[in-house]
Amino acid sequence: MSQSTEPATRTRADRPARRHRRTKAILAIAAGTALLLGGGGTYAFWSTQTALTAGTVSSGNLALSLGTGSWSLKGVLGQATSVSNLTNVKIVPGDVLTLTQPVTVTLVGDTLAADLAVTQGASFVTGPAAPYVKVAVNITGLGAQTGTNTYRVTPATAGTLTATVTVTFDSTTPNLVGVNTPVDLNQLAFSLTQASS
Template sequence: MSLETAPATRASLAQRPVRRHRRTTAIAIITVGAALLSVGGGSYAYWSTQTALTAGPVTAGDLNLSLGAGTWTLKGVLGTAQPVANLTTVKIVPGDVLTLTQPIDVTLVGNTIAADLKAEVGSTFTSGALGSNLDVVLSVASYGTATSANTYRLSSANSGAATATLTVTFKPGTIGRAGATQSVNLNDIAFTLTQASS
């Protein structure tokens, strides 16, 4: 009995390495396939589609401000306004009013645009005895009433040319010799146009 089964047992033992080898080969093929999928993005293709809008283009508006050549006058407490040819030669005293007539050109393009036009002063107007005794006031008659000090709220309806008036007044109530011989830089005054956000 044992003699008859011995060959079968030997045959089974001989076939085992072959099956193990086949299993190992299959695992290796699967591993290589997974690696190739990983290199290729590791994803399968799914259905997709795309349809473009037919709305057409949308275009940005614009905001800009330019200044023309302005003219200055000087009016004292006892006199009438006189043209100023050269500001660097002017010596102001309490009660004097320097007036700038300033052409401006505003560009406001946009369906919902609103912007604030301001006259802003720099450091020489906010420090020193002379600067602290000067009042700067912006007025633009065609824009109506200012919304706050030296500020006008504009819309696209205001786009185009206008004339601004800027006055620099040496306060008549200045005490003693405050500001005597001092100077301010009129280039420290700037017109700004900023899109409104509130």
């Protein structure tokens, strides 16, 4: 019967080999952990979810459209007369040019309110005549103005409205201020903006 020749105890020369194997094993475990944390695997934790059964909410609507308007001109003498071609009109101090304009306002929203206004661009009238040509608006059925040429509209008061816009050449315009000055009516615009206050 053969006897084992392996020594009962390891020598000091064997210790570095054991350390080397242990180090490799630790490095392999660390690399595996890094892969798991880096997206190579996932940890599972309990989770659950339940969807609402509340239904669907829809957004509202805000829209503005203009119908066909009509113009008239009234001077300090005589009655107002209709204007078919604005390019032929030559206004003088004391004249009032009036637009009767159908305006359709669409407002859909439980809490929606909007400001309907007539605005004028920077080049509506230029030069010394600018302070003497004034714009005003009246919109039937909307009560008092909430700002300059501005009315508050709600879904209850929306629909097809009638706006009366006047362009007045002030009768107190002095000397010859404003002669040969263009008034660009295309610089007038209706705007509809959701109210925030």
